[in-house]
Every structure is written in C-alpha cells, then in structure tokens.
Amino acid sequence: MGAPIVAVALATALAQGNAAFAAGDFAGALAGYRSSIAHDGKSFAAYFGAAQAALYANDLHSATEYLDDAQVLADSKQITPVKVLLGEVQSRIRMQQAQPISRIVSIPMAAVDPLPLFSVQVNGRQAYFMLDTGAPNLIIDPDFAKELGLAMTGGFTGTFAGGKHATVRDVLVPTFRIGSVTLHHVDSSVLPTRPIPFFGEKRVDGIIGTIFLSQFLSTIDYPNARLVLRPRSASAAFEQSLPPSATTVPFWYVPDHFLLARGSVNALNDQLFLVDSGMAGGGFGPSQQTVADANIGLDEMRSGTGVGGGGAVTVIPFTLDRLCLGTACRANVNGLYTPQGSPLQMFPFKVAGIVSHQFLEHFAWTIDFDAMRMVLQGS
Numbered sequence: 001m002g003a004p005i006v007a008v009a010l011a012t013a014l015a016q017g018n019a020a021f022a023a024g025d026f027a028g029a030l031a032g033y034r035s036s037i038a039h040d041g042k043s044f045a046a047y048f049g050a051a052q053a054a055l056y057a058n059d060l061h062s063a064t065e066y067l068d069d070a071q072v073l074a075d076s077k078q079i080t081p082v083k084v085l086l087g088e089v090q091s092r093i094r095m096q097q098a099q100p101i102s103r104i105v106s107i108p109m110a111a112v113d114p115l116p117l118f119s120v121q122v123n124g125r126q127a128y129f130m131l132d133t134g135a136p137n138l139i140i141d142p143d144f145a146k147e148l149g150l151a152m153t154g155g156f157t158g159t160f161a162g163g164k165h166a167t168v169r170d171v172l173v174p175t176f177r178i179g180s181v182t183l184h185h186v187d188s189s190v191l192p193t194r195p196i197p198f199f200g201e202k203r204v205d206g207i208i209g210t211i212f213l214s215q216f217l218s219t220i221d222y223p224n225a226r227l228v229l230r231p232r233s234a235s236a237a238f239e240q241s242l243p244p245s246a247t248t249v250p251f252w253y254v255p256d257h258f259l260l261a262r263g264s265v266n267a268l269n270d271q272l273f274l275v276d277s278g279m280a281g282g283g284f285g286p287s288q289q290t291v292a293d294a295n296i297g298l299d300e301m302r303s304g305t306g307v308g309g310g311g312a313v314t315v316i317p318f319t320l321d322r323l324c325l326g327t328a329c330r331a332n333v334n335g336l337y338t339p340q341g342s343p344l345q346m347f348p349f350k351v352a353g354i355v356s357h358q359f360l361e362h363f364a365w366t367i368d369f370d371a372m373r374m375v376l377q378g379s
Contacts, residue, residue, distance in 0.1 A: 013039055017049050024272035024349040026053045026252055044073040051085055056252040058372050060089050088255045095215050100183055101231055107179035109225040114198050114280035115357055121177040123148050127205035132278030135209030136257040138173060138188040144205040145171050145190055152190050181229060198280055210257040214369050221364040223378055235370035247376040249326030261374060263325040268294040271352035274344060282336035283358030284323050287344050290352045291337060298337055313338050325355055328376040334358055
C-alpha cells in the first residue's frame with residue numbers, strides 16, 4: 001500500500017510544481033518541486049525544476065545543489081540543459097565577485113528620450129550606446145566591430161519584437177569605459193544598432209544591457225538624466241536608507257538577462273511582466289491574451305512600423321487606463337501591440353506583457369540583484 005501512495009504524492013507534487021511554473025508562480029513552483037523531492041528524491045524533473053526556480057530567485061547556492069543532484073540523475077538528453085544552467089550559475093557568481101567599483105559613480109545621459117543614451121569609449125574610441133534592459137551584456141554594431149578590428153564568432157538565433165528572429169554573434173570587447181568605470185574583456189553580442197534612428201546625428205554604435213547592470217547596484221535615474229552605479233556590496237545600506245515613499249517590487253532574474261516582476265494592467269491584477277526598458281514610444285507591450293483580458297482598446301487606425309532587434313515590425317498603439325509595477329502606478333500609459341507576434345512567446349511560462357520606457361521614465365529605478373528587489377522612487 002505504501003508504494004502506490006508515495007507514487008501518487010510524488011506525481012501530485014511534481015504536477016503542482018509544473019503547473020505553478022507554467023503560470024509564472026516561481027515560489028509556488030519551488031514549493032511543489034521541493035515537496036516532490038521530499039517524497040522521493042529520485043526525480044530528475046523535480047531537481048531540475050527546483051534548480052530553475054532557485055536560479056530565477058538568484059539563490060545560487062540552492063540552484064547549485066539542485067543541479068548537482070539533477071546531474072547525477074540525468075540521462076544523455078538531460079545532461080545538456082543541466083550544464084547550461086550550471087554555466088549560468090557560475091557566470092552570476094563571477095559577476096557577484098567582480099566588484100568593478102568601490103564607490104558611487106554617476107554618469108550623465110546624453111539623451112533620455114526616446115531611450116537613455118550614453119557617451120562611452122570602446123577600445124579608446126568614443127561612441128554612443130543606448131541602455132536597454134531587454135539586451136544581455138553589451139551589444140555592438142557589426143560595422144563598428146569591424147572598424148575596431150574585433151573578431152566575431154559563433155552565432156545563435158534570438159527572438160525580438162514582433163516575434164521576429166535575427167542571428168546574434170559573439171565578440172570580445174577588450175576595453176569598455178562609461179564615466180569613470182572601465183571594464184576589460186567584456187563578452188558581448190553583435191547586432192545592427194546603427195540603423196536605430198532615434199537620436200539625430202548621434203549614431204548608436206551599441207547597447208548596454210542587463211548583465212552589465214548586474215555587476216553593480218544600478219539606478220537608472222530618468223528624472224535626473226543619469227545612471228548611478230554603486231558597488232553591489234552597498235545593497236544593505238541602500239535598502240535601509242529608502243524613504244517610506246519608495247516602492248519596492250520583488251523580481252526574478254531569468255537566464256540569461258530577463259527581469260520579471262508582478263503588477264497590474266487596467267483591472268487585470270497580479271500579472272507577471274517582463275521589465276524591458278527598450279521599447280521606444282511605449283510604456284507597455286501586451287500579449288495577445290492580455291489585450292482581451294485587460295480590455296485594451298487598440299487604435300488600429302493609427303497602426304505604424306517600429307524597429308526591433310529583428311528589424312521592422314507592425315505596431316498598433318493604445319492607451320491604458322492604469323499600469324502598475326508592484327504598487328507603483330501610472331495612469332494613461334501609452335502602449336504598443338505587435339500583432340505579428342511577441343518575444344514573450346519564447347518563455348516556458350505565462351507573461352502578460354512588457355513594462356517599458358514610458359512607464360519607467362517617471363522613476364529613479366534601482367535594480368538590486370542582492371536583495372532581488374526593484375526600487376521605484378518618483379511620481
């Protein structure tokens with residue numbers, strides 16, 4: 001009698017973990033997977049699922065332990081995804097240990113709208129890089145990489161706005177300097193950025209992304225047109241110094257560079273959003289399901305064309321009654337819907353939409369990878 005009961009409990013706990021994961025409830029998923037492990041301890045799926053959920057919470061110690069157990073149980077097809085996650089864990093550990101600065105650095109924006117732009121130096125050459133948390137570490141334009149004599153290698157297919165795809169290549173940037181911060185041997189990606197038309201005579205030679213920001217306690221201070229970088233070791237002091245008016249929002253860090261947090265859109269509450277600052281001209285990009293569920297009225301008469309990492313995409317504008325990230329809310333937020341598809345489709349869990357620039361620009365937005373909280377200060 002005992003064995004069938006254990007088997008049922010094991011299957012139920014695993015199913016609960018999988019269902020919570022698919023819904024974007026990563027805390028619930030971890031609880032289900034842990035219950036499955038407690039009932040049996042021999043389920044690869046439970047250990048691997050627990051490792052994913054722990055990694056999303058940036059709990060690198062637990063993620064490593066679960067992956068070590070999953071590796072023992074893995075068959076020949078399962079071992080590759082285990083090694084991929086172990087590589088992500090090691091990469092994050094290196095970022096935590098890097099400590100590239102020991103003091104606060106404030107870097108002025110060369111432009112705030114339609115997206116933040118910064119003057120940087122790449123191998124001693126002046127350039128303009130846009131900031132976009134939808135990007136990984138650094139992105140560099142292929143023509144700029146050739147001008148600098150950098151060797152491009154590899155290649156994989158990325159998913160971008162409108163569900164479009166493009167080939168992303170790799171390049172190692174010997175020296176990157178922004179403000180008084182200098183980084184060496186920076187793993188970077190190659191995508192066309194010079195066609196971005198947003199800044200007039202200021203040509204966009206590259207993009208600064210989330211992995212770069214994760215090396216610091218980073219504040220994108222839109223109202224004061226600056227990027228503030230603090231040592232990650234300043235997390236506890238920063239969190240303790242926050243005024244009562246600050247909004248704190250827990251977030252999850254999904255490999256390799258995606259920031260997910262909960263909020264609401266119109267009357268649709270407790271939704272999981274991708275916080276991707278790189279949508280020029282909009283503050284929200286809904287999934288197809290969210291358009292219906294949140295009663296978003298698309299203004300199809302004003303359909304136009306936008307630019308994404310995969311090229312030109314059709315965009316349909318709309319205006320939301322209300323958008324919130326945690327309890328930080330804005331009314332009358334402009335948004336853009338891409339009927340051809342969405343990068344949200346690449347996730348193995350439900351994401352209701354993308355929170356972006358025209359919402360975030362009202363705040364000093366801090367991403368604390370140690371406390372795993374976003375902090376929004378402003379109106």
